Amino acid sequence: MLHLRPRGSHRLPESVRRGLTFWRRSIQARVVASTVLLSVVVISGVGWYLLRQTRDGLLDHRVDAVVAEANDETASARGRLEAVTGTDADVAGQLRELAEPIIQAGDARDFSVVLAGPTGDGGRIADGGANYTRGLDTSSVPAKLEEHFDDSSTTAWTYTVIRSTDRDGVTTERPGIAVGAQVQLPADGQTYTLYYLFPLGEQEETLALVSRALLTAAVLLVVLVAGMTWLVTRQVVTPIRMARQVAERLAAGQLQERLRVSGEDDLARLATSFNQMASNLQRQIRQLEELSRVQRRFTSDVSHELRTPLTTVRMASDVLHDARADFDPATARAAELLQTELDRFETLLVDLLEISRFDAGAAVLELDDVNLVDVAHRVVDATGPLAQQRRVQVVVRAPDHPCLAEADVRRIERVVRNLLTNAIDHTSTDRAGGDIVVTVAGDDHAAAITVRDYGVGLAAGEAAMVFNRFWRADPARARTSGGTGLGLSISLEDTHLHGGWLQAWGRPGEGAQFRLTLPRRAGGVLRHSPLPLVPVDVTEPVT
Structure with missing residues (x-):
């Protein structure tokens, strides 16, 4: 007969553990x-x-x-x-x-x-x-x-x-x-x-x-x-x-705290140096806080102030765009370009407002049980025209049963949409096997979505920089999806708001994979992800 030892029976007594802690x-x-x-x-x-x-x-x-x-x-x-x-x-x-x-x-x-x-x-x-x-x-x-x-x-x-x-x-x-x-x-x-x-x-x-x-x-x-x-x-x-x-x-955060200085020995000099360091840190932190506050205020004010002239310009652009058939070809093309750039500008303002909310700590979640399988299919259907334009096929690999997580469905859809449009932007159309694979999986503790593309990939060190604001791996590359450069940054903030992980892997010439991992319950602590970050079809080099 197999006898199981009760949990915790091998642990040291409380007094011994306190003594060892005190000794350490x-x-x-x-x-x-x-x-x-x-x-x-x-x-x-x-x-x-x-x-x-x-x-x-x-x-x-x-x-x-x-x-x-x-x-x-x-x-x-x-x-x-x-x-x-x-x-x-x-x-x-x-x-x-x-x-x-x-x-x-x-x-x-x-x-x-x-x-x-x-x-x-x-x-x-x-x-x-x-x-x-x-x-x-x-x-x-x-x-x-x-x-x-x-x-x-x-x-x-x-x-x-x-x-x-x-x-x-x-x-x-x-x-x-x-x-x-x-x-x-x-x-x-x-x-x-x-x-x-x-x-x-x-x-x-x-x-x-x-x-x-x-x-x-x-x-x-x-x-x-x-x-x-x-x-x-x-x-x-x-x-x-x-x-x-x-x-x-x-x-x-109690930046006013200081050490008491008494005497002139080495310890007193150490306390003096410590206080000077604390004062310098306090001054620099306050300067950074002030700069951050000014930056947030500037971003919010500019975003709000631009909405009024943007509305006026939008109305004039709509009139010109509707009447472009009566213009000569050059003027008609200018009207179309104006309409496209206004759409992108309006999206940029929306993203800037969202970033300002994150910076100000005003972003809140509207939690509900979200089926990530449905989210993946909805996002793939919504980005279908863009994928067809780029002649890219998007494949969804998901289980037959629901994969639930307690999350804000609007924000999660925005994260997956940003990942998918980013993959479409960077997928090459002149090579075989250029499909984008969206994979969904979950377990008792976490749920995850990965977006795998076979595009240009990421060089060493770029996986940590890809979520920076306005960062682009190739500055000369055009944004076919009309992105603003803030999509992945907003996605990272949305993920952190849920207590989840948003990670990237890439290798030049072999594409990239982004992984979103969420806890099954809000406030849960993630310890693993149901899906691997490195794609299963990639062979890691032997070091």
């Missing part, structure tokens, strides 16, 4: 964290080095002291044995007389003693017969120290763990130093080994005290470094944050 956005947090981390590494290294040097120094000093003390005790024992008469053959008695003073001295000076021997076979402590301090576990003497005296008689030492049991039966373990030295017993002439076990309790306490002091100092130092870093970075980051906030308000 706060340079102060990153600087403080990195400084603290580096400080911890450095302080840990220095502390480890100091602690190791302190430990080695304490142990070395203790080793020297206990070896000297063991040698003194061994020398005293040898002196006592030399004072014994040669006729004394009581081995056990001499061993007791040898061990008891040392054990008593050990009880007084906090060290333990083990007397083992004789050396050779059966001379190990574990074999029994050893004299040692009461309560001491003789296994505290390391075996490697015993093995040392199998083939050497020099004094030796090593670290060990001293195990002992007190009168209450409690067993304790303490780190210590074991020192071994040999003496010869007069009673039997054999060699016995004295083991001195010195605890390291004082050194252990001293090392713990030093460790606590170093740890406390390290924690205080890290906190101090973190606080200092936070204060230093705050002095730098706070003006930057203020500049960001002011920049955001400037971008939102």
Whole structure:
């Protein structure tokens, strides 16, 4: 059985995501964290080095002291044995007389003693017969120290763990130093080994005290470094944050916002430069706004003022055009040209008025459910005479079912009409396959119309310029449709008003394709188009 994971189950908890967002956005947090981390590494290294040097120094000093003390005790024992008469053959008695003073001295000076021997076979402590301090576990003497005296008689030492049991039966373990030295017993002439076990309790306490002091100092130092870093970075980051906030308000249109300048340091100079830049931008933006307002007012006024004389000229032109049969051929031709140019001039005034509405933000939509298939057929039928004049066939490829979008049908028809007349203008009539293809498609989120022609095409970079006002790819080329040069610009504004896309593709000698994409619902966000921008019959070059 297939088990599906619920949506969002892989997402991080809200607190973690907020923390990651804060980490990404706060340079102060990153600087403080990195400084603290580096400080911890450095302080840990220095502390480890100091602690190791302190430990080695304490142990070395203790080793020297206990070896000297063991040698003194061994020398005293040898002196006592030399004072014994040669006729004394009581081995056990001499061993007791040898061990008891040392054990008593050990009880007084906090060290333990083990007397083992004789050396050779059966001379190990574990074999029994050893004299040692009461309560001491003789296994505290390391075996490697015993093995040392199998083939050497020099004094030796090593670290060990001293195990002992007190009168209450409690067993304790303490780190210590074991020192071994040999003496010869007069009673039997054999060699016995004295083991001195010195605890390291004082050194252990001293090392713990030093460790606590170093740890406390390290924690205080890290906190101090973190606080200092936070204060230093705050002095730098706070003006930057203020500049960001002011920049955001400037971008939102609050052009009067400025940074507060205090002092004469680099940050103050930066704030001064920022304020000067904001003032220059404000002045230039206001100049551009004023120029734009004057331009819009000029376009609107000229368009309106020209309508009255245009009406008068239109009336006179209609009279001349109707009476052209009574004129000589030259005058009749002039009357026809006057009528044609007046039609184009009137269309230009209408387009200028529409552009002025877009510039003034006064354009509004009359939304309705529009079937783009019907729009395509109506526009193709309306431009049929122009296509026949240019001997161009227009083909519509559309699905059988409706392709709906919530839009202003008048504006959408104007966009498609401008695209189609532009394609007719630029389609070559002296080559085969010169048909214009209008394709309609849609899906659940968007609807699109493409207009594909096989004319002169567009050179590199012209696809972005084709929607500029009065722009022409070939200035010497005549406008057979009587266009004004504003059709594609108005189409782009109409498309943006719907929240859609109007894009162009072209290649010299292979024609061009324009694509109109609209969201299915007004206010929807476009993420893709149902139709490709590059025609399917074009092979892209391999790069």
